[in-house]
Amino acid sequence: MWSFFHKLGSPPWLYSIAGTVLRYLLPLTVLALASGTVWGLLFTSPDFRQGNSYRIIYIHVPSAVVALAGYYVMAIAGAVSLIWRMKMADVAMKATAPIGAAFTFIALFTGAVWGKPTWGAWWVWDARITSMLVLLFLYLGVVALYEAYDNKEAAGKACAVLSLVGMVNIPIIYKSVDWWYSLHQPASIKFTGESTIDSSMMYPLLLMIVAFYALFTCCLLLNMRTEILRREARTQWVKKLAEGS
């Protein structure tokens, strides 16, 4: 157990294991995304009230779910790097921020495009949309804050604190549909009790959620590999790697 944590802190080990994981995970992710998209777009029947516009759910919900999960990853990595000074946790935190921002952007954009035919407006200041916008700014804030410091150690600390403080926003996003009466409907998929979504629509949605999680993992590993190389550029193992390429 401890040796695993020890290895996790070793840049060359993490670099190579991430490469191995990516070799299998990336093709699988593309396959899952492609099949989920075709299934959701062409092989499900339209919603009885919203018609075909509901098909946006197959990217809107997964991207929003993963955008939120990504924030946990970033905040936990930030906490680990603050408490145990683990360098690779700092790498993970920095690598998560732009991906989280991208997924949040997808959720907001697809939401706007879905809102137009369904609610009649591209944008409303609904509680959930507003808190998701705050999430986007938190992610972008971490990216910007990291770039703002010349001293990268100080940058890592500041970003870790920012991401931990930003955790306040997460329960607000989750509970926004229950706390405020808003346009967004409450959750349709439930772990306990009956789901309020037809199973013919739920299975492709679940596939897409899994695919988006896998995509997030792939992007995270890709970003971490790049960041590890950047930080370790002067070490012997990276020099050897560069010569071999």
Next chain:
Amino acid sequence: MFFDSLQSALYMDGHGLYVWVAYLVTLLVIIVVIAVPVRQRKRLLLQLAVQGRRAAGPVLRREED
């Protein structure tokens, strides 16, 4: 398949534009998010390889007065 022709799949009873735009933009973002770190890593490795060769190789430059 739910739609009986390509036309109806593109049109989707008037919602086609919204649905397809949402999917296309998502695809674009995904491509960017994957391509950027891949390109950065390749460029960095290349840069380091060139630096390494320069450091290791003989100095061919003539000294100028």
